[in-house]
Amino acid sequence: MQQDIVKKLEQRLGRVHAQQRLGLEKDHEDILGHGINFFHPENWYSTHSILQFALKLTGLYWRGNKNTERIQVRHNVIELAGIPTLFDGYTMLHITDLHADMNPGPIQRLIEILPNVAYDICVMTGDFRGQTFGPFDAALEGLASVRKHLPMPVYAVLGNHDTIRMVPEIEAMGIRMLLNESVTLVRRDQRIYLAGIDDAHYYRADNIQKAASSIPRDEISILLSHTPEVYRQAAHAGFRVMLSGHTHGGQICLPGSIPITLDSVLPRRMGAGSWRYGDMTGYTSVGVGSSIAPVRFNCLPEITLHHLRKKNSISA
Secondary structure (H helix, E strand, O other): OOHHHHHHHHHHHOHHHHHHHHHHHHHHHHHOOOHHHOOOHHHOHHHHHHHHHHHHHHOOHHHHHHHOOOOEEEEEEEEEOOOOHHHOOOEEEEEOOOOOOOOHHHHHHHHHHHHHOOOOEEEEEOOOOOOOOOOOHHHHHHHHHHHOOOOOOEEEEOOOOOOHHHHHHHHHOOEEEOOOEEEEEEEOOEEEEEEEOOOOOOOOOOOHHHHHOOOOOOOOEEEEOOOHHHHHHHHHOOOOEEEEOOOHHHOEEEOOOEEOOOOOOOOHHHOOEEEEEOOEEEEEOOOOOOOOOOOOEOOOOEEEEEEEEEOOOOOO
């Protein structure tokens, strides 16, 4: 890797975090998923081809592939007690799991949809790349094509498919990466807080304590995490909202949107859509892209508009 990229990452993230993440990625690429990731379906690349062949043989492949372009625009109202008045009605556009280099159809459809969507900020919860290792230029190109159609501020975290080497180029697009960090969202004299953590699924480089360290107690805070699996830690750290992706909602589901697998250690009710844990409201998006095979069954892709509402306020 070019030394200037390493220096940028160390300046941006700190020497220890940058070296740790880069080292873990190298280990992963060297052994192609052995150890904690060896039995992960996303690493069985021969199986991907077999699955696609089987679907084509049955005639289901093209229907499933067409479904990947049927992106739904969903609305989710999040009612919070104590939200500042000026943030009552604040809207966050949530995009996740683009896998932008895997299947061009959903990316093109997303670009067509975005000009008709109104929001205050956009948040992206990772998995910009299709594979879990290897080149990422095509993924960055796909992300850049989407970014051109996002005029409002964009904040993001990495997913388990992403390499931290992507960070300098992503931030050069005007996307603020949150890697165990937080930012303050301000409207005149009122504010809420947005935090994001590094990948907690493969690399386990998440640090919720660091992400929350500069957020005042009892303030409204929102956490971005690629995977919802750290919901307990997030809730006990005092976050009021957690937005995630990763599960794809199962992607290939039985009728009734019943997932065959969620690739996550969490209750199934948290695998897609809105949920609660203690005092925290969560949402797991099924995402835009697809993984392993570019198909979806009984689980259409989505982007989500999260509307913050003051609890007990009258909705328009």
